[in-house]
Every structure is written in C-alpha cells, then in structure tokens.
Amino acid sequence: MSVTSLRGRMLEAFRGKVFLFMSVTGGIFIIFIFQLINLQFIQGSYYSTRARSNIEDNVPVPASRGEVYDRHYDIKSSSNKVIASNRPSFNITTVPAKFENKKQMAEIVQRVAVLLGVDSFELLREMDKANPWQRIVIKEDVSFDVVVSIASHEELYEHIMWEDAPVRVYNYGPVFSHVMGYIGSIDPGEYDKLKDQGYKYYQKIGKNGIEKQYDNFLRGTDGSVKRIVDVHNRTEGEELGDEPVSGNNLVLSLDYELQNVAYTAMQDKMGSVIAVKPSTGEILVLLSKPDFDPNLITSKNASDILASLQNDEQKPFLNRAIQSKYPPASTFKLITSIAALEDEKWQPDWRYFCSGHYILKGLQDRSYQCYKGQSHGNLDMIGAIGMSCNVYFYNLGYKIGPTSIINYAKYLCMDKVTGIDLPGEISGFVPSKQWKMKTFGQGWFDGDTINLAIGQGFTSITPVALCDLVSAIVNRGIVYKPHLVREVRSQDNATVIKRIEREKLFEIPLSARTIETVTSGMRFGVTNGTSARLNYLKVPIAAKTGTVQTRSVVKSDNTQHAWFVGFAPFGGTPDDSVVVVVMVEYGVAGAIAAVPVGEAIFSKMISMGYFNDTQK
C-alpha cells in the first residue's frame, strides 16, 4: 500500500512538473509571438525601411553648382568671363557597412588603395570612425579609365562604387582667390550645424568668399539614382529618384579686366586693392595679396596644401581688403578736414605756414616734423590736403580738438564693418578719451590729438572702410553697402532670379563746401602733389596717399605701408564715379608704392570707357 501510494505521489509530482513545464513552454511561445508582433507591426515600418535601404543604393546625383561670371555677363555672348565653373569627374566611394567583415573590408580597401594611390591605413581608420552606413569617398576626381577598371573587376572591388562628382574649377586661379573663396568637404562640425538646412554629409560646401556667402544660391539640391542591389552590391535594376536641381549662377559686380590689371600691378607686393562704384556700392575690383590657387585646395586630399597655406607666415588666406586694419595715415586728413569744416571751426582759405616743423607747447616743448622735415611754405586747406602737409594739420587738429575728429570718424563708420557680402570682415578702430583712460590709465594728451589729426597713433581702418570714406565724399554723404554680386540667375535658362539692389549703409550730411574743398584738395594732390604721376590721364583723377610708419616683421628694409585712395572723374557726376583704394604693405618708398597700382586701374578704366560720359 505504501509503495503504491509512494508511486502515486511521485506520479502526481511528475504530472505537476509536466504541467508546469507545459505552461512555461506556452509562456515562452507567447513571448515569442509578442516579439514577432513587436518586430512586424510595432517596428514594422522601421524594418521595412531598413530592408529597402538594404536593396536600394541611393547614389546621389550631384546638383550642378552655380557658375560665377564677371559684371559684363551677357546672356547672348559666348565670351563671358567665367570665374568659377565645373568640370565633369568621378568619385570612388564605399559604404563600410556593406562589407561582411573587417577582414574582407581591409583586403578590398587595400586593393583599391593601391589602384588609386591613396593611403589604405588612413582610409581604414576613417572608415572605422565613420557611421558605417555613410558613404565614404575614397578618392575624388578620378578619370573615367579608373572607373572602367574598377567596374570591369567587380569581384576584386566588391562594394567599391563610383559616382559623378563634378570638380569645381576656378578659371583664373589666384586672381579671384579671396573673392571666390573655395569649396571643400563639409566637416562634422559644419554638418551638425547645417544638416537642418538640407546639407548632406558627403557634400561640398563653400568654405570662404563668395562660395561660402552665397552657398545657398550656388549649391542647388542633389538628386539621386536608386539602384536595386543584392548583398554583393551587384545591380539588379536602376530607377531615377529625384532629379537634381541645379544651383544658381551668380553675376558679380567685379570687372574681370580691372581685377586682372590690379593683379598684375600688385605683382608680388603684399596688400589689397578695392574699386567701388559709390553710386551703387558695386565692387569692381577686390584683390588681396599674397594669394593662393583655390583649384589646388578644393580636392579632398589637399590637406597638406591647405595646412601649408594656413601656416604660411604671410597669411595668404587673409583677405587683407576686409580682414586687416592699418593706421590710415594721411588718408585720415580727409576726415580731419571734414570734421573741421562741418563743425565750422575752420575755413578752407585759412592759411598756415609750414616750416617743416611744428612745435607743440607744453611743460617741455616737443617738435613734430613734416614729411622728412621739408617746408611746404604757406598753404591753404586745399594745398595742405594736396601736399599732405602734416604741420598744417597738426595746427588744425590742435585748434579743433579731438572730440570733433573722433565724432566724424565714427559718423563715417570707420569703426564699423561695411557689411560687404563676404564672410569674416573685421571693423576698424577709432580711439576715444575714455578708451585711452581705460586702456593706458592716462588722459588724452595734445600729442594724441595731433597724431590723430594725421591718422597716426591709435586709429586703424580696414581698406574697405576707407573705400566707404571716399565714397561718402564722392557720393555727397550717402554710402551704399559695398557688394560683389549683382544678379542671381538660373543656371538652366539664365533668367534673373534675384537682382541685388543697392542698399544704403549710412548717410552723413556734408555741405557742398566741404565736398568741394576736400575733393579739390585730392585733385591738387594729383596736379601738384603726392600723386602727380596720375596727372597725365585723360580723365581728371583726385587722390590722396598715406604712409604708415611701421615696424616690419617680414621685410627688414621696408618699414612703411602705403595707402592710395582716389576717385575719378574729378568734377563728374557721382553716378559715373569710381573709388579706388590701394594698400601696399611694406612698400618700397612710402606712399609711392601704392600710386602705380591706382594709376594702372584708372588708366585701364579710362581705356575701357568707364568715364566716357564725362570725357565728352
């Protein structure tokens, strides 16, 4: 009995365990079914997308980046000056996630690296770091032959792909380097910031200059081709996805001929040249030296060139026209004159005798020299501007005091950016009494005033701001924002999409007498003064030069920067006028170094007929 009951108990226990086991089994299968529901319904669309992206290879079809023309663009002409355009080419690419394993990836990458002549080690490191589903460019700008040799050996180059990738071409190389800037692969930091604006990780982006400033107009929208591929990336079919939308063309206000003349005239000097039409703010010339060839740095593997340019002591990437500031030197006498006349503290016909020295009275008298201590004799204001007489302006500045001069420098926005349509512009600097107290713990001395009056000392101004100063004088007090782009045009049919209208930057009421006096002074500088070598030109030029005393860091003998600011035609209407500003760093003999550059530009403008209306 006890045995049977034991057997019965054990059987009962066994039955219980089997039932438990059966319920656990059922439970596990129910969990499986829930996971299936999770995968197939809840996450179904996600996995469907993943499955589609497995078989779809979205090969981007790059949009044609907008071309860039100079100001004489004519829709009917076949000889337009194309400053930037595109050349057909191919990229070799791959997607790390497509490889079955690291070993296979390493093998194929090494093979293709040998074929393309790139560093396989570097490449593998890049592929390890990147998002595995991102397309990685192995080499840019390869020839069609290379593409053919990869395409004909699919078994050797599995998962290696190619795509159209037009290469940006800057047809005049360094001549427009600072204006155009250049394009480069979007870097991770930029991508994070810009991905909301439709940028893709594989795209090129304007890195500087017009390319950066107008990237949204130039870039267009990439299209795509959907390839249906198997796991070995073999094409099963192809369908066109989105058509690429071409970027827009730009018509610049720059004049190719003038830019080229400026480029030639600057030779290997350091510095910058700007020419502006004050009636609109259109820039005809914008040049900075030393320059670089943007064609060399647009390609992906140009990091060496890029680094050497960035580390160059002469800073070729610096756009000296908008990113450097210098003491304005004698060009500042224009502002001093305006301040004196506008505040009615001085009359144009007030004369002063220049003995070559100016004695500033004080506890200890101090003597200030005119240029090389030479006497200019008895001068009125026009003569003083024309001869650039320091002594006259020492006296004038001492009489009218610093506040008036500083105010006018600020009214003329010499301490502000001009808002030119280029990235990275800096502003000049105009000192003040408070600033001096704060910075040096000293009050404002009379010596500071007379230095201020002739543009030495604390003041520093960018060439483009100085351009605005002359524009204000020429354009009767109204200054338009300087800009480089005239029109945005469709790349497909060249219709105008946007016309850049002139935009008033600031206005300063200048009396006719002030303008008359200052321009006459500048004219006198050409007929009798420091810019006399421009006197022969058929169109009357008015100009002012300046010599900045400096300590050279580069060339030991040349310790002066040279300014040249000028406009033509003297006595013409503002609508025809062109303002030219030249800055030569470490010029050979002071102001003289900059004058020939101005001369070359004005001379070319005359021969091109810029001032024909005035000549008649």
Next chain:
Amino acid sequence: MIRRSDFSKFDLWLIVFVVILSVIGIFTIYSAGFDVVTKINNGMYRKQIISFVIGLVFMFGIMVINFRIIEQNCFYIYIGLLFVVILTSFLAPSIRGTRAWIDFGFFSIQPSEFMKIATIVMLAKYLELRERDIQNFRELFVPAIITLVPVFFIMLQPDFGTAMIFIPVLFVMLFAAGADITHLVSVASIALIALLIPTYITHHEWLHTEAYNPLISFFKKGSGVFILIAVLIFISVIFFAFRFIFAKKSYRRIYIPATVLSIGLVLAVILQRSLRDYQKNRILVYLNPDLDPKGAGYNVIQAKIAIGSGGFFGKGYLSGTQTQYGFLPEKTSDFVFPVIAEEWGFFGALVVILLMFGIIYQGLKVALEAKDKFSSLLAFGLSSLFLFHAIINIGMVIGLTPVTGIPLCFVSYGGTNLIMCMIAVGILLSIKMSKSA
C-alpha cells in the same frame, strides 16, 4: 510487435504537425535556395526531401518496431555513438572549422545529432533506476557524467550550439525525475554568478565608462573579494558542521547559499583573471550582438530586418528581398525562420510557432500518459529537446537569445537533424501506442 488494437492510440495529430512543418521547411529551403545572381536553385530542397522520406521510414519503423528495443540496448547505443562522436571530433575533415560530419561521398552524417537522443534515452533509463534516491545530491553525479562526456567531445569539434543543447535538457530531465530543486537551482546559480560577473565587468569596460562603479572596483581591486569568499566559505563550513552536529536540516538555508555564492565567486575570479580580453569580448558579443553590428551582430540584425519587414502577410513566396538578394545569411539552416517570416509574414511565422508548440504539446501529453517512468522521462526529454531547439533558434533570430548555431527542428536544412527529430517523433509515437501494452 504491435497489435492491431494499438492503432487506436495512433497519434495522428503529432504526425500531421510533423509532416506539415517538414513540408513548410522544404518549401522554404527551395525559396532560400536561389542564387542571388544566376537565379538558379541550388537544389538543396531535393536533398531535404530525400532526408524527409528517410525520416518518415525511420519514424514509422520505430513506431512499428517498438521503442523498447532502444531501451534494452540503450547502453550500447550510447557507448557506440559516443565512440563515433569522439572519432569524428578527431578524425573527421574540418568543414568550416568544425569536425562534426562523417562524409560518405553522396551524403554526410552528423553523429552528434543522434547523440542527443542516445543521451536522453540513457538519462531516462538511469533516472528510472535511481528514481528513489534522486533527491540525494550525490545521485546527480552520474547523469551529469552521462551528459557532459558527449558535451565535452562535441565542444572539441567545436560545435558549441549542438553541445549546449544537452545542458538544459539534462536540467529539465533531472527536474522531472524528481531531483531536489535546491540542488538544481544551486548549480545553475553557480554557473550564472561565475559567468555574469566577468561579463558585466567586460561590458563596463567595453563601453569605456569612466564612471566609478563600486561593484566593479570591489571585484577587481584590493582584497575585498577574497575576504568575502573566505567569510562565505567559513560560514558554509560552520553551518554544514552544525547541520550534522545538531541534525537540523534547516541550516541548509544558510550554508547552501553561502556555498553557492563562494564557489560562484571563486569561479568568477578565476574566469576574470584567466580569460583573455578577446575571449571575454566574444562572450559579451554572444550575449549582446548589437555591440558588434558588423561582425557577430550582422546576422541577427539582418534576420530582424527580414522578420520585421515581413508585416502581416509577408512579401510573398519567393519574393523576400532579404532572402532573395542575399542579405539574410545562413538562410536555409539556422536562419530559416526569418525566411518564412519575411515571405509569409506574421501569419506564416505564427503557423510555424503553433505547429512547433503542437508537437511539443503532443510530446508532453505522451509523457503524461506513458505507463512507466522510463517512457515518461524519455517522452519528456525528447519534447524538451524540441523545445530547446525552438527557444534557442527562434529566440536568436528574433533577437531575444544569444546567437548560437542551432537548427529549427523539422524546418531547417540538414538531413541528420531532420532524421534525428523524426526518430524522436517515432519514439514518441511508439510510447503512445505501447502504453496500454
């Protein structure tokens, strides 16, 4: 031999489930057999049909002959097969790094598959004999040896998936045979502690977390862990002694956890110090394939994509993109379930799961209705064998269990596995029919 009346006990449902599932398998293998480029079928489905027919012969053969023949000869079958497995492990040609197949030219056999049944039969027999003493911890030794010897040699092949299926089967058979739950839980806990601690540390290091983790620094640095182990051993020894001195069984509550914890910790320390980094990483990736999406995780990710993109009714037979464009790896063998889920959707996957459950359910019913302990345990063991195959295989492809190469019974390509499964079904059918004998 069977009598005519026995046919009333004929388990028609079990046969129907097995046949349907095998036919689904053949169709799926056909669909998965197309070359990505040439669109030519590799013909594996034909081999599977042949195996299926052979399997049917074995199944009905065993049903008719009666499983007692196997019971009577279980020791010789076990020893003989073990010998073949050992020979295979050393002498068989290496196919994809594994010495698991004996090649006969036009077909090849994987003896370790049959070893599964032989071991289960052997265990059932032993546990029947020792039914009354099985509560004793010492009695677990022999079943462990019966199981671990073939496991050891299959590991040598190395065929990790096949080897590890034995372990859970052993556990549930011991459980069903009436072994002390405390013993089983203790052994499982020791293994868990020994494996989880190094894995946890490796995971922490893998993520390069700089954050201070007191648990890890306790385990890795200083003598804290050794003091803890010493204290635990001391406690276990004292209370183990008390148990006999005072004859109080309740001290088990103290010395068993203390012993489990101390042995687990000792093993964990040994593993943590002796395993090389790549070995630890392999365990980690095994447990969490997402950590290595290009390597071990690739297959599972592609399987989940295949399943998830299937939706309710699937993409249609022969039209699964993951299958037909070759993104799904091992699609005829271990990853056959995703092919069904992709081409037939939730519907198809559900049918397979329900059929599998049906087979296991019928098997367990046989275990319940069997007349003697041996038949019960055998039926139970064979059912659990199907279950663990299903759990490990389906669990792997739907991303719930680690990646282990184990076929899905009746569906996956592989003659030996199919024939083995059908022999097991034949045994179940035979038990069912002979219960009234």
